[in-house]
Amino acid sequence: MSYKKLVQFGLVMLVYLLVGGQTALAAQSIKIGGNYELSGAAAAYGQAMKDGLDLAIDQVNQNGGLLDGQSVEAVVYDNKSDLTESASVAQRLVTEGVVGIVGPATTGNAQAEIPLITKGQLPTVLPAATGDTITLDDQGKVLDYLFRVCFADSYQGIAAAGYAHDQLKAQKAAVVVDTTSDYATGLADNFKAKFQALGGQIVLEDSMAAGDVDFSVIITKLLNQDVDVIYMPTYYTEAGLFIHQARELGIQTPILGGDGYSSQILTQLASNEYANEIYYTDHFSLVSEDKTVQDFIQAFKDKYGKEPGAFEALGYDAAMVLMDAIERVGTTEPQAVKEALAQTKDYHGVTGTFTMDENHNPLKTAIVVQLEEGQVVAADNYEVSDSKSN
Incomplete structure (x- = not known):
């Protein structure tokens, strides 16, 4: 091959490689x-x-x-x-x-x-x-x-307290919190502060931990208290077990939680017959x-x-x-x-x-979901206005 043809061949190959490379990149x-x-x-x-x-x-x-x-x-x-x-x-x-x-x-x-x-x-x-x-x-x-x-957690806790006070007309609350969880303590702290600011009373506080399966001691305390609502911000496994045990032992008080409740596993563990008057703050609703x-x-x-x-x-x-x-x-x-x-x-x-x-947080409203017989029956938008916030 002559030098001239070799140069031409090289140019052709260069163009081919460049075009091929661009195509590959695309x-x-x-x-x-x-x-x-x-x-x-x-x-x-x-x-x-x-x-x-x-x-x-x-x-x-x-x-x-x-x-x-x-x-x-x-x-x-x-x-x-x-x-x-x-x-x-x-x-x-x-x-x-x-x-x-x-x-x-x-x-x-x-x-x-x-x-x-x-x-x-x-x-x-x-x-x-x-x-x-x-x-x-x-x-x-x-x-x-x-x-x-x-x-954020603070928004969920505040929204839950406002909803409990405004919609459920609760005046006395019990708070059960997983003290090993930043998520749970964040929600609980803001719930308590907001509920008390609205004139409500926290009559019982008790603790639990992730992995707990027996809530009989807490439930016994609740049976001896006059409360309008139970706020228990934890995850679906412990929440489902707690709901089942509490309802089975006769507690019919509304139970509130956070978005950690949002799983079918909760209703499976609680069972449909006991998953009544359950409310939780959430981000989305099928209804x-x-x-x-x-x-x-x-x-x-x-x-x-x-x-x-x-x-x-x-x-x-x-x-x-x-x-x-x-x-x-x-x-x-x-x-x-x-x-x-x-x-x-x-x-x-x-x-x-x-x-x-x-x-870098989204400005949005909270949804409060209500469960009856294990099914979502309502999902209310609840906005925490400046006048209601702490």
């Missing part, structure tokens, strides 16, 4: 990381949120993907409901080239990943970590790369008449053959908000994406319409 998918509790104590939450994430990505891909046709791919790992594993998963996702993370589900596991996503400058959206100050560092400064789509919510419910049923709950909805909204930010800003560059997340305004999700505040 074909690359945008990776969204999932740090979820797929096993362990909080597996029901993590799996639900993963289902929401997967549905969100399916819908985005069916509608043409992101950024001029790039498909989206979920890269999800199991943190095993463990703090150390949560940090390890976050580090793995940082090094694997994801453009953002959704999850973990719980406040404790989310806190474990914060140093990794902060150092890695990776935009992260928490679906359901409700700890009051989780989006702030130790000095009270907002964490640039951390956001959430759920309301909503909002078209966005009903479309989501139908899409979820089509994909999974069952109805979604609050944690599926929160997982969906967290993923959608992250992808919406990427699309709005037109890039996956972390600095730009986190700024777009911070500027989220009037986003109409399936858990409500919300705007991110200066601390």
Whole structure:
């Protein structure tokens, strides 16, 4: 081959490689990381949120993907409901080239990943970590790369107290709290403060711990007290067992809790006959008449053959908000994406319409769900106004 032909051949190959390389780059998918509790104590939450994430990505891909046709791919790992594993998963996702993370589900596991996503400058959206100050560092400064789509514990506790006082006409309350859980103590502290500010009286306080299965001592104390409502902000397993035992022993007092009640496991453990006059603050309701919510419910049923709950909805909204930010800003560059997340305004999700505040928390109303015979019979929007807040 002559020198001239060799040069021409080289130019042809160069063009081919350049075009081929561009095509390959265009074909690359945008990776969204999932740090979820797929096993362990909080597996029901993590799996639900993963289902929401997967549905969100399916819908985005069916509608043409992101950024001029790039498909989206979920890269999800199991943190095993463990703090150390949560940090390890976050580090793995940082090094694997994801453009953002959704999850973990719980406040404790989310806190474990914060140093990794902060150092890695990776935009992260928490679906359901409700700890009051989780989006702030130790000095009270907002964490640039951390956001959430759920309301905080203080809001849930205040809303529950307001609802108990205003709607259930309660004047005397008992509070049973898991003292080993920041989630439970956060809700309980704010419930007590708000209920007392409204003129209510806390006549009994007692403690429990995660993993407890026998609540007979607490129930005996409750049987000897005149209370209008029992506030027990814990997770679905202990709540379900408590409800069953309390009702079986004759306590008919309304029982209130937080979004930790939002699982079919609660009603399975409580049994339908005992799951009456149960109320809990939540983020989502199947009985909503909002078209966005009903479309989501139908899409979820089509994909999974069952109805979604609050944690599926929160997982969906967290993923959608992250992808919406990427699309709005037109890039996956972390600095730009986190700024777009911070500027989220009037986003109409399936858990409500919300705007991110200066601390990366969504401004939204709470829903108070009522169970009768194990079924949701009502879901009331309850807004904590400035005049009612502490």
